[in-house]
Every structure is written in structure tokens, then in C-alpha cells.
Amino acid sequence: MRRLPKAGFTLAVSAVAVAAMFVAVPEQVQARPNYLKQFKAMYGEKYTDKLTCAVCHPGKNKKEKNAYGMAVGKALGAKKVKDVGEIDGAMKKAGGEEAPSGGTYGERIEKGEMPAG
Secondary structure, eight states, X not given: OOOOOHHHHHHHHHHHHXXXXXXXXXXXXXXXXXXXXXXXXXXXXXXXXXXXXGGXXXXXXXXXXXXXXXXXHHHHOSSSOOOHHHHHHHHHHHHTSBOTTSSBXXXXXXXXXXXXX
């Protein structure tokens, strides 16, 4: 069996360690499924279409929020809120705010329209 020189061995171990870091560290997920779950629980019967993250996020980048998503975030006052009561309260509070497309978010929801338009 052939032995690696000391420098070659160190390089090989370093390469394996770096590769293991990329495999072992999962991508950080930013989605807040409880927010969508609570929206569905509160207002889901108003919608015939399947509700998605588009309720608060206009595109694929979940860091980007529409006007309703920003209103809910402002009402929450903190990131990563998990308390169902706080989430419900923030959605109700945001529902009373004026939507850029006319009426309040709550009025749009009552009609089965997307809150932000």
C-alpha cells in the first residue's frame, strides 16, 4: 500500500472536511408555514383556489413581501413568531388596514380576493 506524503495527506483531509461541511449543513429555511397555516384556518373557506405563500410573498424570493405581508409583519412586531394567538391577532390587525388596491385587507379577504391584490 502506497503512503501519501504528509502534505498530500493534510490536503486530502482538508478537502474531505470542506466537502463534509457543505453536505452536513442544511440550507437555512426562512419560510414561516405557521403563518400560512393560520391564514388558512382563519380565512380558508373564503377561497376556492389553493392558498400558497403568495398571500404574503409576490415571487419566489420569500424575503420579498407584498403590502399585506408587510402589514402582518409590522403587526407581529418581531420575526419568527410561533405563538398562534399572536399570529391571529396580527392578521386581524392587518385586516383593518387599507390595501393599496382599495378597501381594507379584511374586505378583500371577505370577497375571496388576495389581500394585497
